[in-house]
Amino acid sequence: MGSNSISEMATEICSQIASIFSKPTDPYPDPLNLLVTELASVASRKGRVFLYGVGREGLMLKALCMRLFHLGLSAHLVLDMTTPPITSADLLLASAGPGGFSTVDALCAAAQAYGGRVVVLTAQPESGSCVKHADAVAYVGAQTMADDKEGGSGALLPMGSVYEGALFVLFEMVVYKLAQTFDQSPHAVRSRHTNLE
Helix, strand or coil: CCCHHHHHHHHHHHHHHHHCCCCCCCCCCCCHHHHHHHHHHHHHCCCEEEEEECCCHHHHHHHHHHHHHHCEEEECCCCCCCCCCCCCCCCEEEEECCCCCCHHHHHHHHHCCCCCEEEECCCCCCCCHHHHCCECCCCCCCCCHHCCCCCCCEEEEEEECCHHEEEEEEHHHHHHHHHHHHCHHHHHHHCCCCCCC
């Protein structure tokens, strides 16, 4: 790997992430269409979107939350001090790549108890604990910490990096599709960006 150019490494990383989206997702729905449908639905009923993930997955969801806000949705990160209460009109979008985390499981269960709809993103829907708290599952079939066979030694994308990279790409596609669905011009999206920088 040391002799590879930066361009070759970037191409390898992008190819590895892109290959995730050519895998069949059956019996689960296509994750892009599922997320666009769920987010368009919550927007149509004037509901709010809540997002949560741990670690680097959480950073990908934080980036999506920012873009959803730019698209005009009421979007909130769970555990922020300004996060409002979830209601039956709202959606919780949570990620548990390896299948489950105690925090994700607990938050999804709480969201359902308050009537919120729950969509879970995961690479391990069959063995994970999070799906029992999900109204819908977005299956992203990428390597996570749960199935890192290389142990990080020499791997270009170790541990959960493939899953996290796939989330970033998936979320960019979701934002693109939602901008079309909502008929949002680039100017309208940019106008919602903070000016306190």
